Amino acid sequence: MSKNLAIVxxxxxxxxxxxxxIASQNHRLAFLHFQYGQKSYKKELECFKKLVEYFKPEKYYILDIPFLKEIGGSSLTSENVEIPEDDNAPIPSTYVPFRNGIFLSLATAWAEVIGAKKIFIGVNEVDFSGYPDCREAFIKTFNQAINLGTRPETQIEIETPLIKLSKKEIVELGIKLGTPFHLTxxxxxxxxxxxxxxxxxxLRLKAFKEAGIPDPIPYENF
Structure with a gap:
């Protein structure tokens, strides 16, 4: 039986x-990467290309959506707002307004065109920054919107395999699956x-420390 295509x-x-x-275990892969004016966009794109070389997906798409930077509202995109080292607000300044909703909408459109049955997204509501669009309730509602807003014969479902895992558990799972953390x-x-x-x-350093595994990427002053 042939594997279905999944967007990650x-x-x-x-x-x-x-x-x-996780998706590679039972699905053919299509990778979707967004460049939205985030301050780390160059490094993220560099690492994305390395991950493409590693996983060898059937398809990949790099999508520029500059309007998220143009409208501002986040320290991740606005040049006038510094990224804080400590942000204890219920919703921190690094929240990009409705980012996951926008990403999932665009992914759904691509999935409908290429025949993908799943959309994998790494949202998590255990060890997370408090972003409202990372919650399970949001994903469940979005799945309903996909069902209502696509062709009757279309079957697309969002998969959130990390939603209930701690960051430590995510690291441990990644090690078990051979995830190339050194490329992230x-x-x-x-x-x-x-x-x-x-x-x-x-969050990342804490997770690797709790898992008892050295983080393979370099850090300043470490």
Missing amino acids: LLSSGMDSAVCAS WSCYREGEKACGRCASCK
């Missing part, structure tokens, strides 16, 4: 790379080395 939203971060490893990039900032100070770096 691949940012180049460790969570999306683990999703790619989680830092919110641009640079040859990850900053180690932003919220994303802190």
